[in-house]
Amino acid sequence: MKKTFLSLLFLMMLVVFAGCSSSAGGGDGDTLTIAWLPNESGADLTEARDEIGKVIEEKTGKKVEHQTTTDYIVAIEAVANGNADMAFLGAQGYIEAHNKNEKVLPLVVPSGASGTLEDAVYYSWLAVNKADADSYKNGDEFGIDPIQGKKFSFVSNSSTSGFKVPSTGIVEYFNQEGDMKLTAEDLLEGGEGQFFSEVLYGGSHQGSAVNLLSGKADVAAFCDTCVNNYVELADGELNRPGAVYQVKEDAAEPFNTVVGKEFSLISVTPVLNAPFVINTENVDEDLQAQLLEVMTSDDITNNEKVFVPEDSEFSGLFKKSADERLVEVDDAWFNPIRELSN
CATH class of the missing domain: 3.40.190.10 (Periplasmic binding protein-like II)
Incomplete structure (x- = not known):
């Protein structure tokens, strides 16, 4: 022992x-x-x-x-x-x-x-698989209300656009919309009684995106600049809610396992x-x-x-x-x- x-x-x-x-x-x-x-x-x-x-x-x-x-x-x-x-x-x-x-x-x-x-900014995304995108719409607008109870992937709790910015946005939105007293710490882990049913960490923005596209997560946070080499715009406007991106056919690791998969943006936030x-x-x-x-x-x-x-x-x-x-x-x-x- x-x-x-x-x-x-x-x-x-x-x-x-x-x-x-x-x-x-x-x-x-x-x-x-x-x-x-x-x-x-x-x-x-x-x-x-x-x-x-x-x-x-x-x-x-x-x-x-x-x-x-x-x-x-x-x-x-x-x-x-x-x-x-x-x-x-x-x-x-x-x-x-x-x-x-x-x-x-x-x-x-x-x-x-x-x-x-x-204009020295990039963008923090909340993304879902394309097939699930309509469930995050309220009329013509996308919203984040349905993310509660879902399996969620962050990048790392030391990531700006993969944790700090999205967690702050989630906390502010849900505290404003209801009687919640949510904190960023409440989002670190999932499970029974928690805001998310499960919380994953991709370790990188690429890893968080693959968590989504491989089905491990329902929603994922990652940024545009870190995945630009692996995906291309399939529909909509760059860096806007509703935009659909597809993994390129020749995408390098770790996207080589999810070639052709598509995801939709439901939230976009500029980041320094x-x-x-x-x-x-x-x-x-x-x-x-x-x-x-x-x-x-x-x-x-x-x-x-x-x-x-x-x-x-x-x-x-x-x-x-x-x-x-x-x-x-x-x-x-x-x-x-x-x-x-x-």
């Missing part, structure tokens, strides 16, 4: 400190380690990650190492504890990392089509774009200035493996429809997401 307990304790410590491994690279003056969330850690995005690393290497002389992850908390912990120098996190992930270590600060975010922060963040204890002021110059440069903006043209088949991180680029951002820009916890 004692050996079993010690073994379990050891395994738990491995999980908790996975972001703390010295092999992650953080303190090496010749190396810059970038941590990536599960959404951007897939094999289909390897070339896109490498392209950003290559440009940074050429301009700074640093060797770039990529730390891919399968869990949000690993990426957040890695940059917070200094074992990664840089990370691409959602707004909520950044806030959690900054709360753990105030030396973690945002560097840049992808702009909107205007090339500025004014995700930042590249740096640990300023690791990254000195000279390198910070270099990284800002590199990330906002034309070498990144005009690189079609970073900002991918709309007609391209390349699986990239960002789409290029007009004047999109990476733009400088500060901590205060993320206050609207912080306020969701108040």
